[in-house]
Amino acid sequence: MLDLATRAHDHNFRIDPIIRSLLDTDFYKVLMAQTIFRRHRDVAVTFGINNRTARIRIADEIAEGELREQLDHARTLRLSRGESTWLRGNAFYGKRRMFSAAFLDWLETFRLPEYELAARDGQYELTFHGPWIETTMWEVPALAILNELRSRAVLRDLGKLDLQVLYARAMTRVWEKIERLGRLADLSIADFGTRRRHGFLWQGWCVQAMAEGLGDRFLGTSNCLIALRREVEAVGTNAHELPMVYAALTDDDAALAQAPYDVLADWQQDYEGNLLVALPDTYGTTGFLADAPDWLSAWTGIRIDSKEPIAGGEEAIRFWQSRGADPREKLAIFSDGLDVDSVERIHAHFHGRMRIGYGWGTLLTNDFRGFVRNGRLDPVSIVCKVIEADGRPTVKVSDNPVKAQGPAAEVERYKRVFGVGELAALPVIV
Amino acid sequence: MLDLATRAHDHNFRIDPIIRSLLDTDFYKVLMAQTIFRRHRDVAVTFGINNRTARIRIADEIAEGELREQLDHARTLRLSRGESTWLRGNAFYGKRRMFSAAFLDWLETFRLPEYELAARDGQYELTFHGPWIETTMWEVPALAILNELRSRAVLRDLGKLDLQVLYARAMTRVWEKIERLGRLADLSIADFGTRRRHGFLWQGWCVQAMAEGLGDRFLGTSNCLIALRREVEAVGTNAHELPMVYAALTDDDAALAQAPYDVLADWQQDYEGNLLVALPDTYGTTGFLADAPDWLSAWTGIRIDSKEPIAGGEEAIRFWQSRGADPREKLAIFSDGLDVDSVERIHAHFHGRMRIGYGWGTLLTNDFRGFVRNGRLDPVSIVCKVIEADGRPTVKVSDNPVKAQGPAAEVERYKRVFGVGELAALPVIV
Structure with missing residues (x-):
């Protein structure tokens, strides 16, 4: 009773794709995308990966070729007919027609833009340049790919x-x-x-x-x-x-x-x-x-x-x-x-x-802490943040200096403008 | 990619059989069976079920019809060709040809004999009468059926x-x-x-x-x-x-x-x-x-x-x-x-x-203790013991009076003959 067709089909995959749909992303990205689409779609924005758990050398754990395969596969995806129907017909927060026809027409044609990838000092420098409305869509799939590749690198060794x-x-x-x-x-x-x-x-x-x-x-x-x-x-x-x-x-x-x-x-x-x-x-x-x-x-x-x-x-x-x-x-x-x-x-x-x-x-x-040796399945605090807009660096201060981001002089300027005093650092687990 | 054939096949089972092979039994039953076959095969022996965890009312947990279906299904089983080959060809405890050709020829024709079943006071009275060589083979499948039916009765209610x-x-x-x-x-x-x-x-x-x-x-x-x-x-x-x-x-x-x-x-x-x-x-x-x-x-x-x-x-x-x-x-x-x-x-x-x-x-x-309410998956101390041989009651004394078995007068005679003094009871978990 072996299902030969399923088995043959599974072996036909060139890779096992991590991201199989453009909707495999967070809902707030779609909400923000509509706001961006309406007002700032062509602002040139750069997103970049930052691993705040620097002791974890992700580039040693994940092969660059595998990472490229997954990113490339994500770039082949288009919104499917059923996915578009869901965005158009579903009620979100109790409201129908949350998204405009213009935005959804655009989203149906959308593909993830190019990426730049290099490894340095055990970390990947993964960046996305281009119109804000396009680069913003990389945040969640890029992070999901990096995190799942980390998991797979460990799972591969298990019986x-x-x-x-x-x-x-x-x-x-x-x-x-x-x-x-x-x-x-x-x-x-x-x-x-x-x-x-x-x-x-x-x-x-x-x-x-x-x-x-x-x-x-x-x-x-x-x-x-x-x-x-x-x-x-x-x-x-x-x-x-x-x-x-x-x-x-x-x-x-x-x-x-x-x-x-x-x-x-x-x-x-x-x-x-x-x-x-x-x-x-x-x-x-x-x-x-x-x-x-x-x-x-x-x-x-x-x-x-x-x-x-x-x-x-x-x-x-x-x-x-x-x-x-x-x-x-x-x-x-x-x-x-x-x-x-x-x-x-x-x-x-x-x-x-x-x-x-x-x-x-x-x-x-992602709480597999303690389940394999050396904490290899422990989660890392990795983010994909906007780092530049129309040639200017972006700044984040937040309430926890560990999460601050941007050139030091700009961070100081922002702290002055927003009246931010000295902040106590809080530990970041994930 | 749904495996329609598997699905259809699975639905064709009249029941989901618990015992699917005469080899789904303990090895010591086969070893003892050979000794019985050689010397005492036709002694008339009765085996019977005894639930030592009397507070568990098994007959309330398991429907008699389901129990009969499973017992009846076990009675349809015959040693398969591959199973016989394994007994004949495999080395047990490092030794080949552990079992005689005469014994295995008999085992190939064997079917489990009839049973008698009645419910009384929340317990099943399940007994097997007949030649020792046949009734002995019921012990393990009968217990496995009762225990797995108990599990299934609980699992049926779970999503x-x-x-x-x-x-x-x-x-x-x-x-x-x-x-x-x-x-x-x-x-x-x-x-x-x-x-x-x-x-x-x-x-x-x-x-x-x-x-x-x-x-x-x-x-x-x-x-x-x-x-x-x-x-x-x-x-x-x-x-x-x-x-x-x-x-x-x-x-x-x-x-x-x-x-x-x-x-x-x-x-x-x-x-x-x-x-x-x-x-x-x-x-x-x-x-x-x-x-x-x-x-x-x-x-x-x-x-x-x-x-x-x-x-x-x-x-x-x-x-x-x-x-x-x-x-x-x-x-x-x-x-x-x-x-x-x-x-x-x-x-x-x-x-x-x-x-x-x-x-x-x-x-x-069978350690599912504490996983469902009211201990419904806790194991019970249920045994299937020989209770009569050629019309005489059998007796067990053991080192734990909780496990003693047989008519009181006979137990006393055995204790006298074997010089058994007073014994302290030990708790029986399973």
């Missing part, structure tokens, strides 16, 4: 039984985490784990486990393809990329100081409701909230990312109170390096004082 | 993801046990878990995990079919059934006192080497060893079963020393309700003082 035990342990760990989460009152949690996942199939399993284990307390996944296939909600809003490019494009300090609010002003023209969640930390949360226009307090919520979460949540509550809003009607989304311990701690602290959502990323979809 | 998590946890648990065992010096361990396994496929996985995790420290499996398919050693020697029937057939106290040694005398005519392992506890280990003929000290070893293992091992060492044998050249096989804790304890106590082997049973192949 069938070792693999079974590995996944048995990983499933057990994820399920026990979900059981713990299930004990929290009024939980709302989503999968944000695409970019640094162990692998695509594994992320799919994690989403299924969340959905079955948590029921309607599981909000959905950031991954469009998994959302489509498993018929769960696609979730996400926006990222540092928008203020970073908006800021880089300004010509003076006054315009720079205004740039993060310009992002919000554009965003609220494009989206509404639960998509109105501001990310305040690009140039320091404290200054951002102090200088924010009053209309920001009418937004649905705030995402608390690089700031220590208890401090960040308290700051959000103070902001809403100072503007006359009731924090219990506001939403705080926590999304930085979460695991069950931190979710429990945050929940114990804030439950009942405001609405809370969790975007659970790498430690949902 | 696909629950099932994945269940097996993920079980694999993780087994593998962690094997990793602990792997740290013991000079380990020799075998799978004895057929009769009370969670299921056939699961036992196969456990055997594979033992083989890959322990290499040549894994001696093999008691299950003939798994040994054949996975090309590992088939292991086992003999059980209480032989002295129980030999004892029941005696006409006076003097013959009764001699019966356990008659078993050994017959056994050493049929087998040699590592198959010469005596099971001393049927009517009390202490008296058995005190009265044993000197030639027993030339046997390879002793199996320590119902006695507390440290006390049983010390008693074996004293026996060998008292007969002038060097315990370091002798083999003690421990086989009663073992799990990793007890193996570690026994090993720490005896390692270096004698050769040690472990027959690991139920807590290898």
Whole structure:
């Protein structure tokens, strides 16, 4: 009863592609892409990979030829008819026709642009130059490819039984985490784990486990393809990329100081409701909230990312109170390096004082820590960030100096303009 | 790429049979069967099921119709050509032609005989009447059917993801046990878990995990079919059934006192080497060893079963020393309700003082304790024992009164004849 056709077909693949669909990306990339498409599509932008876990020499773990094969394969992909239909016909955050016909017509013709790749000092220098609307689309697939190639390099050395035990342990760990989460009152949690996942199939399993284990307390996944296939909600809003490019494009300090609010002003023209969640930390949360226009307090919520979460949540509550809003009607989304311990701690602290959502990323979809020797399956803190816009360097300050980015002189200028004082470094796990 | 043929074929099964081969039994049944075939094949013997975990109402868990279907299916089985070839051609314990042509010619024609089944007070009364050579073959398949039907009754209520998590946890648990065992010096361990396994496929996985995790420290499996398919050693020697029937057939106290040694005398005519392992506890280990003929000290070893293992091992060492044998050249096989804790304890106590082997049973192949509510997958201590021979009740005393069996008056007579004093009860887990 061997399925000879399946077996022959599987052996016909030249490679085992990691990215098999342009929708295998985070929903917020599509949301941001529409905003970029409408206003800044031709800004020349460079994205680049940065491995913040420098002790892990990724270029020693992954063969350059394999990496090129995967990147090249991703470049062959086009939006399929069914995928386009989903974007056009599905309701996102309860709203249909989230995306304009013009944007989707463009997306149907889109292919990922060229890349530049070199290895240096054990790390890959992987960069993407071109129109913002094109290069922005590389972030998630590039990261997913690098992370899954790392996994595969380890899995290749394991026998069938070792693999079974590995996944048995990983499933057990994820399920026990979900059981713990299930004990929290009024939980709302989503999968944000695409970019640094162990692998695509594994992320799919994690989403299924969340959905079955948590029921309607599981909000959905950031991954469009998994959302489509498993018929769960696609979730996400926006990222540092928008203020970073908006800021880089300004010509003076006054315009720079205004740039993060310009992002919000554009965003609220494009989206509404639960998509109105501001990310305040690009140039320091404290200054951002102090200088924010009053209309920001009418937004649905705030995402608390690089700031220590208890401090960040308290700051959000103070902001809403100072503007006359009731924090219990506001939403705080926590999304930085979460695991069950931190979710429990945050929940114990804030439950009942405001609405809370969790975007659970790498430690949902890539927690194989301790399962193989030498931590070879431990996740790394690798990012793909915009580094240049129209020839000017982009800058990120954030609330954690470990995550700062940009030329030192520009970082100092931004800190001055945004009134950012000295910040204490927080450890970055993932 | 769906395999329509496989799918259609799978749906064509009227039932999903638990026993699919007459070799899906323990090797010691085949060894004992040859001895029975040669000397006592037509003794009328009754076997019966006894659930020592009386609080578990098996007849409430398993539908009688399903049980009958499985028993009926087992009765349709005949030794296949390849199975017969394996018994004829394979080397067992290093020896070829372990089984006579006459015995194998008979086995090729054998089918499991009729059964009698009734439910009473939440338990099944399942008995097998007929020639010893036929009824003896029911023990292992009957137990395996009852245990796997219990598992299935629980699994039926679980979704696909629950099932994945269940097996993920079980694999993780087994593998962690094997990793602990792997740290013991000079380990020799075998799978004895057929009769009370969670299921056939699961036992196969456990055997594979033992083989890959322990290499040549894994001696093999008691299950003939798994040994054949996975090309590992088939292991086992003999059980209480032989002295129980030999004892029941005696006409006076003097013959009764001699019966356990008659078993050994017959056994050493049929087998040699590592198959010469005596099971001393049927009517009390202490008296058995005190009265044993000197030639027993030339046997390879002793199996320590119902006695507390440290006390049983010390008693074996004293026996060998008292007969002038060097315990370091002798083999003690421990086989009663073992799990990793007890193996570690026994090993720490005896390692270096004698050769040690472990027959690991139920807590290898059926340790799903705590994985579902109300302990519904916890193993039960269920046995299938010979209860009558030529119209006379059989008796077992053992070293643990919890495991005693037979009419009270007969048990008392046996205890008097074999000089068994008062025994302390030991808990029976499985």
